[in-house]
Amino acid sequence: xxxxxxxxxxxxxxxxxxxxxxxxxxxxxxxxxxxxxxxxxxxxxxxxxxxxxxxxxxxxxxxxxxxxxxxxxxxxxxxxxxxxxxxxxxxxxxxxxxxxxxxxxxxxxxxxxxxxxxxxxxxxxxxxxxxxxxxxxxxxxxxxxxxxxxxxxxxxxxxxxxxxxxxxxxxxxxxxxxxxxxxxxxxxxxxxxxxxxxxxxxxxxxxxxxxxxxxxxxxxxxxxxxxxxxxxxxxxxxxxxxxxxxxxxxxxxxxxxxxxxxxxxxxxxxxxxxxxxxxxxxxxxxxxxxxxxxxxxxxxxxxxxxxxxxxxxxxxxxxxxxxxxxxxxxxxxxxxxxxxxxxxxxxxxxxxxxxxxxxxxxxxxxxxxxxxxxxxxxx
Amino acid sequence: xxxxxxxxxxxxxxxxxxxxxxxxxxxxxxxxxxxxxxxxxxxxxxxxxxxxxxxxxxxxxxxxxxxxxxxxxxxxxxxxxxxxxxxxxxxxxxxxxxxxxxxxxxxxxxxxxxxxxxxxxxxxxxxxxxxxxxxxxxxxxxxxxxxxxxxxxxxxxxxxxxxxxxxxxxxxxxxxxxxxxxxxxxxxxxxxxxxxxxxxxxxxxxxxxxxxxxxxxxxxxxxxxxxxxxxxxxxxxxxxxxxxxxxxxxxxxxxxxxxxxxxxxxxxxxxxxxxxxxxxxxxxxxxxxxxxxxxxxxxxxxxxxxxxxxxxxxxxxxxxxxxxxxxxxxxxxxxxxxxxxxxxxxxxxxxxxxxxxxxxxxxxxxxxxxxxxxxxxxxxxxxxxxxxxxxxx
Numbered sequence: 018x019x020x021x022x023x024x025x026x027x028x029x030x031x032x033x034x035x036x037x038x039x040x041x042x043x044x045x046x047x048x049x050x051x052x053x054x055x056x057x058x059x060x061x062x063x064x065x066x067x068x069x070x071x072x073x074x075x076x077x078x079x080x081x082x083x084x085x086x087x088x089x090x091x092x093x094x095x096x097x098x099x100x101x102x103x104x105x106x107x108x109x110x111x112x113x114x115x116x117x118x119x120x121x122x123x124x125x126x127x128x129x130x131x132x133x134x135x136x137x138x139x140x141x142x143x144x145x146x147x148x149x150x151x152x153x154x155x156x157x158x159x160x161x162x163x164x165x166x167x168x169x170x171x172x173x174x175x176x177x178x179x180x181x182x183x184x185x186x187x188x189x190x191x192x193x194x195x196x197x198x199x200x201x202x203x204x205x206x207x208x209x210x211x212x213x214x215x216x217x218x219x220x221x222x223x224x225x226x227x228x229x230x231x232x233x234x235x236x237x238x239x240x241x242x243x244x245x246x247x248x249x250x251x252x253x254x255x256x257x258x259x260x261x262x263x264x265x266x267x268x269x270x271x272x273x274x275x276x277x278x279x280x281x282x283x284x285x286x287x288x289x290x291x292x293x294x295x296x297x298x299x300x301x302x303x304x305x306x307x308x309x310x311x312x313x314x315x316x317x318x319x320x321x322x323x324x325x326x327x328x329x330x331x332x333x334x335x336x337x338x339x340x341x342x343x344x345x346x347x348x349x350x351x352x353x354x355x356x357x358x359x360x361x362x363x364x365x366x367x368x369x370x371x372x373x374x375x376x377x378x379x380x381x382x383x384x385x386x387x388x389x390x391x392x393x394x395x396x
Numbered sequence: 397x398x399x400x401x402x403x404x405x406x407x408x409x410x411x412x413x414x415x416x417x418x419x420x421x422x423x424x425x426x427x428x429x430x431x432x433x434x435x436x437x438x439x440x441x442x443x444x445x446x447x448x449x450x451x452x453x454x455x456x457x458x459x460x461x462x463x464x465x466x467x468x469x470x471x472x473x474x475x476x477x478x479x480x481x482x483x484x485x486x487x488x489x490x491x492x493x494x495x496x497x498x499x500x501x502x503x504x505x506x507x508x509x510x511x512x513x514x515x516x517x518x519x520x521x522x523x524x525x526x527x528x529x530x531x532x533x534x535x536x537x538x539x540x541x542x543x544x545x546x547x548x549x550x551x552x553x554x555x556x557x558x559x560x561x562x563x564x565x566x567x568x569x570x571x572x573x574x575x576x577x578x579x580x581x582x583x584x585x586x587x588x589x590x591x592x593x594x595x596x597x598x599x600x601x602x603x604x605x606x607x608x609x610x611x612x613x614x615x616x617x618x619x620x621x622x623x624x625x626x627x628x629x630x631x632x633x634x635x636x637x638x639x640x641x642x643x644x645x646x647x648x649x650x651x652x653x654x655x656x657x658x659x660x661x662x663x664x665x666x667x668x669x670x671x672x673x674x675x676x677x678x679x680x681x682x683x684x685x686x687x688x689x690x691x692x693x694x695x696x697x698x699x700x701x702x703x704x705x706x707x708x709x710x711x712x713x714x715x716x717x718x719x720x721x722x723x724x725x726x727x728x729x730x731x732x733x734x735x736x737x738x739x740x741x742x743x744x745x746x747x748x749x750x751x752x753x754x755x756x757x758x759x760x761x762x763x764x765x766x767x768x769x770x771x772x773x774x775x776x777x778x779x780x781x782x783x784x785x786x787x788x789x
Contacts, residue, residue, distance in 0.1 A: 019472075019704040019705075019707075019708070020697065020700050020701035020704045020705075021701060021704055021705055021708075021710055278784050278786070281786060282785075282786065282787060289788075290787045290788070292786040292787045292788075293786070293787050293788035295777075295780075298776065298777070298780035298784075298786050299773070299776040299777075299780070301780060301784055301786065302718075302721075302775075302776040302777075302779035302780045302783075302784060303721075303776065305718065305779055305783060305784060306718045306721055306722045306779065307722075309698060309718060310691075310694050310695055310697075310698040310722060311694065313694065313697040313698040313700070313701040313702075314693070314694035314697040314698070316697075316701070317697040317700070317701070331693075332693070332697075335689075335690050335693045335694055336694070338687075338690045339690050339691065339694040342690075383690075386690070387683070387686040387687050387689075387690050388683075388686060390665065390686055390689055390690055390693070391665075391667050391682060391685065391686035391689065394665035394667055394668050394689060395665075395667075395668040395671070396665075396667040396668045396670070396671040396677065396682065396685070
């Protein structure tokens with residue numbers, strides 16, 4: 018498969034780009050909801066519009082009412098989301114939760130997927146326990162109780178946790194914290210008694226929660242996949258989420274870079290456009306090179322994931338790490354090259370810096386993933 | 397089964413039958429590479445067998461048309477062949493500047509007569525070419541070159557000096573930039589082809605910091621270059637005084653070649669190899685290796701994407717500059733890390749254990765990567781100007 022978008026994908030990119038530029042623009046969405054202190058951090062109206070375009074169910078099978086497309090297509094939408102800093106539950110609901118639910122029984126799929134596809138529901142995933150992403154250790158416990166389970170423990174960085182109609186929770190049903198086996202995924206509805214959200218606004222104006230579970234009673238069919246065998250689904254959703262957040266990061270990087278290169282062609286100092294200075298030209302050209310490479314590996318990782326390749330896991334981590342570095346460079350150079358105006362809230366480049374920082378941390382930062390590349394490669 | 401899958405099956409079977417096991421080992425020494433030419437000799441029978449099988453099949457230049465010695469493969473077929481060769485670690489049967497550089501220029505600018513003669517010679521490994529571009533006073537500013545060809549009707553008399561001519565002392569013919577109009581900077585250069593055995597051509601190897609001499613100074617002292625080698629076979633490519641167009645086109649190919657954009661053959665992580673050599677890795681060295689592997693694996697994808705896009709004309713025409721910049725900087729980093737992981741052993745200059753100082757010599761060799769074929773700084777200038785469209789660049 019060639020490493021560029023085919024005609025259908027190019028058309029999807031065109032549609033997504035036009036939609037995000039028109040409806041998902043920074044002033045219309047991100048600033049709008051931020052300045053109103055919105056409790057969700059995104060607009061439900063936009064989410065419904067995304068449903069009308071089919072985006073919400075892009076990874077949901079056609080049998081379940083979705084488009085049945087792949088991670089390349091999800092990545093196309095995410096890149097445009099990133100470029101316009103469009104706040105939405107797409108990554109948590111349509112990529113992470115949708116991937117988890119894809120491995121769930123008929124009952125769960127029937128309960129949740131129609132709402133996801135129609136844009137009436139929002140989902141979250143609860144994996145991290147602590148300030149850093151360490152999915153190898155799951156301490157949150159679900160103990161057998163009658164026909165179901167009782168869930169106890171604490172989760173952090175649950176993005177859109179407070180607005181979610183259902184949260185996919187990774188919990189331990191047997192063994193000790195670091196065991197690969199003994200993990201089970203649960204679909205926890207928002208009205209579950211004993212679940213408490215401590216909602217926090219993040220630096221990029223998105224919303225997350227610290228969520229505690231105090232003997233939350235769950236029935237047996239809230240289990241996604243196999244009891245004690247949840248690691249398989251968890252790894253799948255992690256891979257999907259890493260490739261997806263890399264794609265969004267590519268969009269953030271390209272958005273920041275384009276803005277910065279434009280600025281170099283407008284701003285005059287010392288009687289010259291600052292883009293005439295070689296000191297800035299070379300840094301901009303280096304940035305271009307890094308962003309192009311990050312985009313290539315992200316598309317490759319998505320293709321491998323869609324093909325079910327065993328190399329997908331490694332390349333998902335390579336993509337996540339590479340994009341974190343490239344997008345990090347794009348926003349840092351962006352703010353610096355904008356000079357004083359780049360430090361103002363009024364100007365958008367700082368918003369890119371904030372979103373990048375949150376995305377870098379989501380599902381593992383560059384340090385985590387570079388280390389993972391080393392481990393997977395045998396050193 | 398699709399046609400492409402059938403082709404993959406056939407290719408796999410053909411490689412299995414024709415690529416000897418010795419030719420599936422990584423290239424370790426200079427003489428593991430077969431360059432062809434009048435004075436070439438094979439290192440062993442396996443090298444000869446593999447080369448001859450490929451010539452017969454058109455696989456020394458698989459994507460070239462059959463009438464010029466290629467196999468006429470379509471871009472997807474060429475990619476399949478590359479993937480299948482990578483999968484078994486097959487060495488290139490023939491390496492040459494004719495394949496990488498002159499060939500593409502002739503395919504684009506050459507006359508039918510030039511293609512028939514020169515492309516077939518290249519494909520069969522009969523003539524080894526070298527490139528005469530840089531001069532002592534004209535490195536990054538190549539267009540300032542002074543080597544001059546005086547028009548004598550049916551031939552030119554060429555005088556001047558080239559430098560950094562790769563393997564000029566082993567080459568049979570040279571493709572050479574010669575000034576034919578002193579008034580016109582860009583439109584006063586002709587892209588000439590001539591025999592290195594011509595009277596008045598001499599070469600002198602340059603000893604590098606690696607201790608090796610892959611490059612030469614090449615001197616032209618009243619060298620007579622014919623304007624024609626027969627019917628429809630001029631002694632220059634493109635038009636007289638328009639050699640700069642050919643040179644620019646070719647620089648793209650050179651940059652692509654130096655960039656290592658070979659579609660993923662170097663995709664193995666080096667950290668694991670370094671650990672086997674070094675035993676335990678210092679934690680910070682391990683971290684640097686991991687960062688490097690992230691960059692290298694990502695770059696391999698970029699290489700694949702770039703080649704895929706080139707095949708269908710989707711790549712930005714200046715993208716080879718970006719590939720060259722990123723690829724060569726990466727290769728320098730690779731060798732810095734290999735030196736660090738190797739420790740004092742890698743400092744040895746001529747010991748048997750290091751194959752005559754390979755780690756150190758290779759490390760030093762890579763420093764030229766970001767200088768030859770256009771420096772990294774020139775690459776960044778070109779990206780600024782042609783891709784980012786920055787003012788005054």
